[in-house]
Amino acid sequence: MEIQFQSDIGKRRQMNQDYANVFVNKQGYSLAILADGMGGHLAGDVASKMAVNGLGAVWEASEISDNEKASQWMIQQIQTENEAIYQEGIKNPEMHGMGTTIVSAALLNETFTLAHVGDSRAYYIHDGKMRQLTDDHSLVNELVKSGEITEEMAAIHPQKNVLTRSVGVSGNVEVDVTHHPVEADAYLLLCSDGLTNMVSEAEILTIVAGEEPLDGKTERLISQANEAGGSDNITVLLIHFKEVDQP
Template sequence: MSGVELRYGGATDVGLVREVNEDAFLARPPVFVVADGMGGHEGGDVASAIVVEEFDRLAESGYDPTRGPEAVAATLDACHTRILEHVARQRAAGHSSYQSGTTAVAALLVEVDGEPRWLVANVGDSRAYRVVEGRLEQVSVDHSLVQELVDAGSITPADAAHHPERNVVTRALGGPARPEADYFLLPLADHPRLVLCSDGVNGMLDDAEIERVLAAAPDPAQAATDLVAAAVEAGGEDNATVTVVDVVG
């Protein structure tokens, strides 16, 4: 979208426990994505790569900025269909228990009433945050079992961070049901920094630590690198991936 100047960066790391990095990210203005694959080697990594490929195609071909939700929904639908086709081919080849799926969180520039906005969409528990006057705020809402328990009042947010089923997602691309994404519109001027990450970051770092790392790195590429490094240093129990986007003009 013309008239909007962005600076951005992304980083990913396999972590200290996993053998394969099933995360993937895209930073191709005006489209930014983080996907966290599930299903093991050649399962999750294929699914997350499909998400990046489809959103990269969207960035390359362009989209009507006044119809952002429709463009994202069509792209997510294409991702889901391709993942299911991939699973079907693997099972037909004799891998009867083969699984492949992924979360996805995306942000892209759209136009509302002639003004640019961020459109954020998520499926699963990969997150979008915004930084408002130096304070970190979560934009997306996790599609996860522990989030449902928090919403029901069964556990506290502090309990959720250590719950044994905290990695169970309730929506995913490639799952048994075609998932619906949640959508959020954000004004650019009020939220100059946007952060997308997989749960390998927010699962290792609480919001206060994420906020501290972001505040110490004015450059978005450095901020992404530093957040991933902090997640690995904190234990690196999962793949860790971040994209950071600043609106600078």
């Protein structure tokens, strides 16, 4: 298994509020996390780093090695980070209301456990096909699912960035958790909407399924988003399951 990730400020933002990292626990299992922060000056940056580093520190101290424990852990720890970010915003009025998306994958033998809140996405790519594994927690996605607007209308909707769920809110946050099997020579892509708003799924598939090294693929995805306008921060975390590890 190989993992590469890269984050870029894009062409129109003054700072990068995305953040990603990979952490390894005591059993040798990796947790990949990507967050897209939101809020005023510095606040989104603080929220995304708090979420990623907070989850990562607890993961590194854990001995989790199966899907069910990973699921329970993700729900509990994302809730902990939700409360920590909310309280940080209360203590610092200039950061009040800050929040972040999270998409995270615990990589466990021949499977992975995925948890997400918000509109950062996970895609599974194998055998020339790409499948979106996450469901955007956004206003426009709710309108699409209810049949009020089409996906084409959603792409240019003026409220396309309005989230229905994020990390950093008062009370409990609902976390979507799913388990997925892994196939040899498959890819898992975690990304912020700075990629998916700029680069089509067909273009993403062409790049990820190509022949160049994994770091070249992450760089090309970032470049494509910037060439298309780079209207937001762009973060790409790409995992290549070269072979399936048997438990």
